[in-house]
Amino acid sequence: MPGLIDYIAAQGSQTLDVSPLSAVDGLVFSAMSYIHLDGLIPDNPDQAPSVKEVAKTISSLPERERLARVRSLENQQLLEAMGHSPRFSGLRLTGFRDIKSPDLEMQFSAVTVLMGKDAFVTFRGTDGTLIGWKEDFNLGFLDTVPGQWEACNYLSHMAARVSGSLWAGGHSKGGNLAVFAAACASPGIMDRLKAVYNYDGPGFSQAVLSTSGYRDILPLIHTFVPQSSVIGMLLGHEECYTVVLSNRKGLMQHDPYSWEIKDGSFVRLREVTQKSCLVDQTLKKWITSLSPQEREAFVDTVYEILQSSGASRTGELLLPDNILEIAKSLIKESPEVTLDKILLPLMALVRAAGETLAPFYLSIFPDTRP
Numbered sequence: 001m002p003g004l005i006d007y008i009a010a011q012g013s014q015t016l017d018v019s020p021l022s023a024v025d026g027l028v029f030s031a032m033s034y035i036h037l038d039g040l041i042p043d044n045p046d047q048a049p050s051v052k053e054v055a056k057t058i059s060s061l062p063e064r065e066r067l068a069r070v071r072s073l074e075n076q077q078l079l080e081a082m083g084h085s086p087r088f089s090g091l092r093l094t095g096f097r098d099i100k101s102p103d104l105e106m107q108f109s110a111v112t113v114l115m116g117k118d119a120f121v122t123f124r125g126t127d128g129t130l131i132g133w134k135e136d137f138n139l140g141f142l143d144t145v146p147g148q149w150e151a152c153n154y155l156s157h158m159a160a161r162v163s164g165s166l167w168a169g170g171h172s173k174g175g176n177l178a179v180f181a182a183a184c185a186s187p188g189i190m191d192r193l194k195a196v197y198n199y200d201g202p203g204f205s206q207a208v209l210s211t212s213g214y215r216d217i218l219p220l221i222h223t224f225v226p227q228s229s230v231i232g233m234l235l236g237h238e239e240c241y242t243v244v245l246s247n248r249k250g251l252m253q254h255d256p257y258s259w260e261i262k263d264g265s266f267v268r269l270r271e272v273t274q275k276s277c278l279v280d281q282t283l284k285k286w287i288t289s290l291s292p293q294e295r296e297a298f299v300d301t302v303y304e305i306l307q308s309s310g311a312s313r314t315g316e317l318l319l320p321d322n323i324l325e326i327a328k329s330l331i332k333e334s335p336e337v338t339l340d341k342i343l344l345p346l347m348a349l350v351r352a353a354g355e356t357l358a359p360f361y362l363s364i365f366p367d368t369r370p
Contacts, residue, residue, distance in 0.1 A: 001247060001260035001267060004028060005077050011264050012085030016115055019087075021167065023222055024261055026120065026197035028088070029113050030171040031078055031256050033124040036069040037111060041096035045161050048092035048114055055083025074257045091115055095158050099150065100131050106146040107132035108177075110154050117164030121155055123181070125172030125201070128313050134303045136173055136202075139235065140287060141295035143207040144180075151177035152184040159189045166192045171256050172231055175201025179221055183213040190216060198223040198239075200232035200254055209236050224266065226253035228273050233280040243269040278356055286352035290345055301341040305329045 002010065007024055016025075040054055049057075058069055058079060070076040082088040092114040099108045109124035126132040138145050159166055166189065168178040175198030182196045190213075198221060208214055221239040225232035226246035231254050245260045245267040246253035260267040287295065308329035309322035316322055330338070 001245070001262065003247075003257055003259060003261060004031060005074070005081050005257070007261045007264070008078070008081040008085050008088065012081070012087045015087055015090075019264070021115070021120070022264065023195075023197055023224065024264065024266060025087075026122075026167065026169040026195075027171065027199055027224075027256055027259070028078070028082070029120050029122045030125075030169050030174055030197070030199055031075070032082065033109065033111055033122045033170065033174060034071060034127065035075050035079060036071070036098065037093070037096045038098055041093050041111060043095055045092070045094045045114055048094035050089060051079075051091050051093060051113075052083045052089035054093055055079045055089075059083075078257075095154070095161070097150075097154060100129060101146070102131055104146045105131060105134050105138060106150065107135055108147045108150045108154075110151065110177075112158045112162075114162065115164075117162060118166070119158060119162040119164065120167040120169065121158050121178070121181070122168070123151055123154075123170035123174035123177040125170060125174040128315060130303070130306060130312060130314060132173070133314055134299070137299045137303075139176075139202060139205075140299065141292040143205045147173070148177060148180040149184075151181040155181040155185055156189065159185075159192065164192075165194050167195050167197070168193065169195075169197030169199070170201065171199040172201055172254065175199050175223070175232075176204070177201075179214075179217070180204070180208070182217045182220065183208070183211060185213070185217075193217065193220055196221050198232075199256060200225050200229055202231055203235035203237040206236060209238055214238070224259075225272060226259060227269050227271075228253050228276045230254070230276065230279050230283075233272070233276060234283065242266065243272055245269055282349075282353045282356040285356060286349045289348050289352060294345060297341045298345040301333075305333070 004027060040057060058066055093111055094114055095112040097108065097110045099106065107127060107129055111122060113120040126136055135145050135147055155168060168182055170178040178196050179198055182193055196217060218239055223239050223241040224244050225241050226244055228250055230251055246258040247260055248255060248258040252258065305326055306317060309317060309325040311317050311322045
């Protein structure tokens with residue numbers, strides 16, 4: 001079944017004047033935000049290069065530098081397809097941000113797509129850095145994280161630079177940032193917002209869900225998750241969601257390039273899988289079984305141990321030398337710290353899984369009831 005890049009090839013001849021902006025277009029922009037555009041995108045909209053120009057610039061780079069920017073074959077194909085597409089090639093890019101702050105435990109990136117006087121503000125999800133991972137898990141014990149407030153400031157900043165309608169969106173954590181930015185926007189910006197797209201992004205604490213800003217933008221939120229969603233089911237959601245068919249399995253369905261598209265729209269399913277529901281129930285039960293202090297201690301301790309390896313990206317953690325350093329750091333921890341901050345929370349996760357799976361197991365094998 002066709003996916004994102006096939007969509008660009010099939011629908012790319014229709015400009016936005018002919019076929020208005022769709023939810024699939026929002027995913028195209030959200031996937032594009034993972035490309036590293038440092039030094040290529042000015043903040044001034046009057047100087048914004050077109051997608052075609054950016055694609056040409058990146059494609060002409062030496063292979064090593066080009067791969068460092070696109071990060072994956074799919075991202076490279078996406079950008080090249082956009083650069084050759086009448087629908088996307090003439091759109092202009094501005095306001096690129098890429099911030100990694102260990103002190104704030106924040107990983108934030110965004111770029112704005114200019115569509116004439118209108119703009120689509122897109123936020124990048126977690127980029128594989130340890131800082132990005134830490135920020136994600138901080139949502140488990142904090143009501144808000146610095147990246148969310150940075151997103152709010154960014155949306156306000158870009159809204160002041162364009163005069164037309166606004167859209168916001170993002171994949172994974174980027175979807176969470178888009179919703180939060182819209183929820184804390186001023187009334188003038190809210191009035192210009194047409195839609196907020198959340199592609200398999202996590203939700204929020206009850207403190208955020210109960211704010212007037214979140215309630216005000218609730219009708220504008222369009223959330224999409226794959227059938228075995230895990231990330232997009234985390235924390236609290238008030239909005240309805242659309243289930244999209246993915247051609248991958250398990251956690252790999254989080255990959256936006258695995259989402260299937262037909263006739264210009266997502267291929268939709270009626271509901272997420274039972275496995276997705278069970279994982280969601282287990283994680284929610286586990287989180288609520290721990291106090292905010294216990295969650296914070298668990299996340300901070302694990303992060304410090306992983307950080308001791310010297311790795312800056314999650315992919316580097318599996319290198320032999322880094323595994324050795326992680327093991328040494330774990331051994332150095334006192335038994336009390338290891339038990340209280342790591343093992344007990346993990347045991348709570350096992351208990352939560354057992355409590356969630358037991359009713360499911362008995363419903364399948366009723367003869368096993370005591």
